Amino acid sequence: MRYFIAVAEVGSLHVAAEKRLNTAQPSLSRQMRDLEAELGCSLMTRSSRGIELTTAGRVFLDHARVILAQVDAAGEAARRAAAPPRAEFVLGFLTGHEFDWLPGVMTILREEIPEAEVTVLSRSSPDLAAGLMRGKIDLALLRPEPNTPGVVFETLNSEPLVVLMPADHRLAIRPTVRPRDLGAERRIGVPAARSPVLRAVTDGYAKKVGVDLAPDYEVDNLSMAISLVVSTGGIALMPLYARNLLPPTVVSRPLEGEPPLIDVTLGYRRDTPHLQLAAIVARVKQLRAGAR
Structure with missing residues (x-):
């Protein structure tokens, strides 16, 4: 194989x-x-x-x-299972989410495991899920990825998809974007093999509103999507957190009506060697509750 x-x-x-x-x-x-x-x-x-x-x-x-x-x-x-507990903790973030979550989570880790050396990774959601499954990552904020046996996903919140477009795009003057306006645009999207959760949400929304949202260009990550939005003048449906990474030449607009939602989850292994992980997970969930 x-x-x-x-x-x-x-x-x-x-x-x-x-x-x-x-x-x-x-x-x-x-x-x-x-x-x-x-x-x-x-x-x-x-x-x-x-x-x-x-x-x-x-x-x-x-x-x-x-x-x-x-x-x-x-x-x-x-x-x-055969090794002694590690004095390190690996924390993963779906790229862009660290802007919102890292300060609060790091405070929790310093208080719960002050002796541990914390490593912070910024990766795509499938890469984070693979790291969790292999035991290379202890805790991650990511999508609920399929085919990850042994990994627990606990939903933290759900964020809407928004429309990314060039700042001078014709739709940028509107406060919201009508779903039917998306069909006539060049569309940048993600492949199902690389981002199955985001693609499934996008395809489900397209079916619901009756608009063809099949991508004209497929990209592996958000940075590539932003670059293609600029270079092609097209649009991309991406989760709200993408706003954390936008350059001045790209803007986001909400969708008119009920937008599609995608989950942000806290992922960890069932057989984690870190005894403090349960307390850390509980406190991160409280952190989210307090943020609302």
Whole structure:
């Protein structure tokens, strides 16, 4: 599975063998043929231009990534169980949320675990979920990501999606944006494979209001979305926290009517080695309650 993922990601048996796997290309080719024979279907097509996945190959790739993440998580869990408690604490934030939450959460951590060395990470939600699952992150503010066994998600709040657009866009003069106006614009969105929660919320809203919101451009993160808004003159539906990261050339406007909502959750592992984590989680939830 690891070899297959490497080949799929680089699109070349030669590059995967030489740059990623440190193995001989004939051996790698043989293992790919053996994998296809075991599964009873073709996973990839080979040509002078490189490797392209078949429909079966794309499906297998999604499952293989999840399975290997779970295998890695199992190994990390076993090592954590055998090791003494760590004197460090890793805190993760969905990029942009640290502006609102970091000061309060850091106060709680200093009071609850003053002896611990705290590391703060700013990542995408899927990356944070993978870090939690593997035991690399102790607590994170993120989306309730699917396929993360062993991880608990507790909802902190729900934030609306807003419309990002260039400051000189024709819709920027309005206090709110009508859903029907979005269909005629260039749309920047996220791929379902990279941001499944945000894409599901956006697609659900599109179906509800009867507007085609399929993205013309797909981006992996908010920074890329903002850059494309500027460079293409298009619009993007993004969570409210995106306002924390906007340059002067990009503005946000609320949607007219009932906007789609996306959850912000507190994520942690069920088998965490930190005895103080329950108290920390309880206090962070109180912090949110007090902020309202």
